[in-house]
Amino acid sequence: MTSEPQASSSMDSSPADANRADPQALDPVDLQIGVRAAVATFFVAAALIPVIALPIWKMVTPVAIVAGTVVSLVCAVAFVVLASGGRMSQASLYFGDFVWIGLTAGLVAGSGGRSSPFFLFYPMPVLHAGGFQTQRRLVVVSVAATAAFLAPLAYDTERTGMFIAMAIIAVPPTLFVARGFNVALTTLRRQRRELSATALHAEQQAQTDALTGLGNFRLLWNTLERETARAQRHDQHFSLIVVDLDRFKAINDQVGHLAGDAMLRAVAIALRSELREEDVCCRHGGDEFAVVAIGAGEREAGDLATRLVAALTGLHVDSDRKNTVGATAGWATFSAPDSSAEDLMRKADAMLLERKYGQRS
Numbered sequence: 001m002t003s004e005p006q007a008s009s010s011m012d013s014s015p016a017d018a019n020r021a022d023p024q025a026l027d028p029v030d031l032q033i034g035v036r037a038a039v040a041t042f043f044v045a046a047a048l049i050p051v052i053a054l055p056i057w058k059m060v061t062p063v064a065i066v067a068g069t070v071v072s073l074v075c076a077v078a079f080v081v082l083a084s085g086g087r088m089s090q091a092s093l094y095f096g097d098f099v100w101i102g103l104t105a106g107l108v109a110g111s112g113g114r115s116s117p118f119f120l121f122y123p124m125p126v127l128h129a130g131g132f133q134t135q136r137r138l139v140v141v142s143v144a145a146t147a148a149f150l151a152p153l154a155y156d157t158e159r160t161g162m163f164i165a166m167a168i169i170a171v172p173p174t175l176f177v178a179r180g181f182n183v184a185l186t187t188l189r190r191q192r193r194e195l196s197a198t199a200l201h202a203e204q205q206a207q208t209d210a211l212t213g214l215g216n217f218r219l220l221w222n223t224l225e226r227e228t229a230r231a232q233r234h235d236q237h238f239s240l241i242v243v244d245l246d247r248f249k250a251i252n253d254q255v256g257h258l259a260g261d262a263m264l265r266a267v268a269i270a271l272r273s274e275l276r277e278e279d280v281c282c283r284h285g286g287d288e289f290a291v292v293a294i295g296a297g298e299r300e301a302g303d304l305a306t307r308l309v310a311a312l313t314g315l316h317v318d319s320d321r322k323n324t325v326g327a328t329a330g331w332a333t334f335s336a337p338d339s340s341a342e343d344l345m346r347k348a349d350a351m352l353l354e355r356k357y358g359q360r361s
Contacts, residue, residue: 025090026090026132026189027189027193030132030189031088031089031090031093031132032083033132034090034093034128034131034132035079035083035088035093037128037131037132038075038079038093038096038128039076039079039080039083041100041124041128042072042073042075042076042079042096042100043072043073043076045068045072045100045103045121046069046072046073046076049065049068049069049072049107049118050065050069052117052118053065053111056111056112056116056117059111059112059115060110060111060112061110061111063110064106064107064109064110064111065107065110065111067106068103068106068107068110071099071103072103075096075099079092079096090132090133093128093132093133094129094133094137094141096125096128097125097126097128097129097133097141098125098141098144100121100124100125100128101122101125101141101144101145101148102148103121104118104119104121104122104125104148105148105151107121108148108151108152109151109152109155113152113155113156113158114152114153114156114158114159114160114162114163115158115159116152119149119166119170122145122148122149122170122174123145123170123174123178125141125145126138126141126142126145126174126175126178127174127177127178127181129141129142129178129182130177130178130179130180130181130182130185131181131182131185133182135182135186138178138179138182142175142178146171146175149167149170149171150167206218207219207222209282209283211261211264211265211283212264212265212267212268212283213265213268214268214271214272214281214282214283214289215280215281215282215283216282216283216284217282217284217285219280219282220280220282220284220290220292221341223280223282223292224240224292224341224344224345225341227292227294227334228334228339228340228341228344231334236295237295237296237297237333237334237335238292238293238294238295238296238333238334239292239293239296239297239298239300239301239304239331239332239333239334240290240291240292240293240301240331240332240333240334240344240345240348241290241291241293241301241304241305241308241329241330241331241348242288242289242290242329242330242331242345242348242349242352243271243288243289243290243291243305243308243309243312243327243328243329244287244288244289244327244328244329244352244356245267245287245288245289245312245325245326245327246325246326246327246328246356247323247324247325247326248260248263248286248287248325249287251263251323251325254323255323263315263325264283264287266315267289267312267315267325268281268283268289270311270312270315271289271291271308271311271312273311274304274307274308274311275291275293275304276293276294278294278295279291279292279293279294280292280294290348291304291308296333297333298333301331301332301333302331304331305329305330305331306329308327308329309326309327309328309329312325312326312327313326313327314326328352328355328356329352329355330348330349330350330351330352330353330354330355331348331351332344332345332347332348332351
């Protein structure tokens with residue numbers, strides 16, 4: 001038999017793929033949560049800034065309070081707009097953390113320096129980065145927030161001792177909690193991806209023919225039902241091609257099952273070589289195969305069936321090519337709005353029987 005490398009199935013995947021993915025990268029659900037947290041934080045800040053400023057109004061620079069409120073609102077609205085347009089990313093959240101640090105630094109500078117109550121805002125970007133950024137980005141945000149927190153030492157000379165004591169009490173616990181938050185969530189994300197990959201792999205294996213690597217009977221009917229529903233919904237067409245091997249049973253009985261299995265694997269490779277990436281090829285019987293040709297009309301289905309038969313003609317199981325296999329194909333194209341997957345299979349089988357045996361089912 002001609003020797004060809006086993007073609008890999010498009011359905012092949014492994015749970016190990018989850019380990020190669022960046023465990024700190026955000027999936028869509030995590031990103032959505034991160035965006036909502038950022039939006040809520042900015043909206044709450046816009047509401048709280050004037051309230052916090054009222055009791056200390058004599059030591060407040062009004063421009064700083066107004067600017068802080070406006071910036072908070074603008075950031076919240078901008079994040080909402082970007083999220084609704086699908087343009088938010090982990091990098092956008094990272095940028096938002098620095099905006100928050102700058103916003104807080106401005107509020108502190110405009111409301112009493114070391115005496116400002118707006119120091120309470122500094123833990124927020126650090127904790128947010130701990131939940132939704134990589135370890136490296138968390139370090140950068142932590143350093144930036146700590147530097148901004150200590151900045152009043154450079155321009156305000158009052159209450160130095162109390163300020164340093166407050167920094168010693170507040171900064172280390174915040175960094176510790178953010179780091180623990182980051183490690184815990186990263187671990188949970190990795191475990192979730194591994195479980196998802198394992199479940200996906202199990203589902204793919206349940207729809208794969210173990211011998212040939214093609215789809216099995218289950219995948220064939222799942223695909224037919226899905227494509228039928230889509231074709232009816234969007235008034236589209238697709239085709240089903242059924243292929244039956246000629247002389248395979250006699251060859252299998254003559255040369256043995258091991259050689260017969262090798263022949264089936266060679267058939268699978270030959271079929272794949274003629275298909276597009278979107279087409280679905282399945283083994284749904286001993287020596288019967290089926291191809292769901294996505295978007296193919298009657299003419300394309302006929303041309304593809306001819307190519308598939310030609311690709312299988314002459315496959316052999318011995319060096320002197322005494323035992324060669326052939327194939328016969330039938331096909332049907334989905335077009336009528338009231339057709340079903342079962343109707344399509346019956347039409348394709350009827351053509352196969354007529355072409356192979358000269359009879360109708």
